Amino acid sequence: MKKKIFLSILIVILSFTMISVYADEGDTQDSNQDALDQLQEINENNSFIKTETKDRSSLSNLGVNKKWKITDNNRDNVLRTKYVNADEKIYDFSGVIKKSEYEDLRKKALEFKEKTNMEIIILIDDLPYTSDSENEDYASDFYDYNDFGLDLDKNYSGVLLFRNTYEQDPYYNIYTFGEAQLYFSYNRLENTLDDIYNSLHNHLYYMGFNSFIDSMSNYYDSGIPSEMNGYTLDETGHLKRDLKSYKPPYFMATIIAFVTSLIIVLILIKKNKMVMKETRAEKYINKDDIKITNKQDNFISSHTTHYTVSSSSGSSGGGFSSSSGSSGGGHSSGGGRHG
């Protein structure tokens, strides 16, 4: 009987031991899984994103949901334009942005949209080109033929930074659409292009794109710059003068009119006066009778002065540089940079 009891106790202990061992094994397995998951997440965050595109050829209106009309002239442009998910905001076809960076940038872009009612898009691609305008065509088509700003206003306002990673001649520029053309004037875009040059040139893309979004956000906070006062947008998003804001320059016109009338009337008065004292006699000498025999040119001294011309590009340039895309919609841009 004691033996049976002992055996029974042993079995129970063993069972518990086995159960506990088994239970321990399960815990270890769980923690290993977590570590794996974390590792995977780190790997994923450190991996470069690859933007996916959709096929637009079979879609209604070739996937263009904006008001642009598709004609024989721009059909090829539309088909060539990559069709993407407009919510992503950051499109990296060159694989230079890590997933974690992508998430940060996208978050900032969404915040920007929330604050400004304007899109902010970053597009990175490897586009062989021979002239800078090809970059502009590519970037404006990308904006126009995707759904950017579709939920905002009739001019699909937004700003797009295109970084071309084409190895032979890397290029980048900022393009503005709709209301963004009013906020981000040529001068502001030029300043931003200068500010992010070093980052982009040195492939510190995350830093560069961050400061691009910050810069746009700050400029938005400053309001529409004075040089864009008096401009508005037409139906197709082209900048045009807001004729209502025209203020006639009465003071300047008065001065111009006064000086002009004074000069003309003085000339007319002079015509009435024909009698003049003659103080010269050049009519009474022939060329042959002029003999210059003494010519002396005695050097006395020389001095050189110099001053330095400021090379700042920020203050130069006009209000905007406006163009039409293949869609017929208007957009503006900065001067663009190579590097």
Next chain:
Amino acid sequence: MNEKVVDEQALENKCPSCKASIKFNPKVGKFKCEYCGSEFTLEELQKHSDNASTEEKNKKEEKVEKDNFDAYVSYKCESCGAEIVADDQTAATFCVYCGNTAILKSKLSGQFTPDKIIPFKKEKQDAITAFKGLSKGRPLMPKDFNSEKNIEKIKGVYIPFWLYDINVSGDLTMNGDIVTTWTSGDTHYTKTDKYLVVRGGTMDYHKIPVDGSSRFDNDIMNSIEPFNFEELIPYNHAYLSGFYAEKYDEEGEKVYKEASERALNSTRDKLKESATRYTTKIVTGDTLETKETKKEYAMLPVWMVNVKYNDKMHIFAMNAQTGEFIGNIPLDKKKAVLYFIIIFVITFVIAIIASFVFFAIGG
């Protein structure tokens, strides 16, 4: 001053054919008789005149009186016998009764004999036409100012001119700067080289004309220049027929100074111009001297037009060789103000429209 003046002789040209008075006709460039229509050159007239000279010499003008200040003298008209009164400077005039030319020969003899003359080429009608044409391009001329009825007097006058040949020689001293600029990188350089520049030589001016009559405004006579001195011919009294003439009353240093100043100024200009490589030149001094190389006394043809407008006299003159017509036209102040206002309004409107267009196209 009631001194006696020796008898004077008035020369009168007579037509060799009909013995009527004959005048030089600028249009045909010959002497033409207005009665029989005959035309003669100076040589032809002289031939006939020589034949009649014995008879002519016997006819002398009788001096009648002389006023107590200016030497006003009167002559007897050969044609009608009336008295011709002329002042001391007048060398050719007209008989107020029969209109015949009276050339007071003694006024143009001896030291007063002109060396050269340019005969009239422009007629009285040319001067009238030129006066009537003044309105062209002169909108501020008073209305009807150029109407023929305002011409109070118009007369063709041979005006005595001194023609100076002047040699100017010497040096002109200047401070000359050569300024060069260039940019290297961001730095802009300006280099100034300073030089003491001397240009010298000689220049010969020919026939600088100076009006020898104090009766005519020198500025007016300056303004009808230049005459074409290629057409100067030896003087002959006969050319004066049909015109007034003056004798000189200004000569010597005063007249020469006027010509020499002009020559000096032009010489300075030319010497300065000849230093071409300098950006700026400032004349600091000169050693220029003038020398009169030749002096001639010439009669030059001028149409003097006296215009009376609003009780004020305005003098116009026409170079009767070239047709250059000059004079100061009075200013219609109302018109000037009106023009100012009209131009002001037009310019103002254009400026506003231009600014709007500039604004609208997005400049």
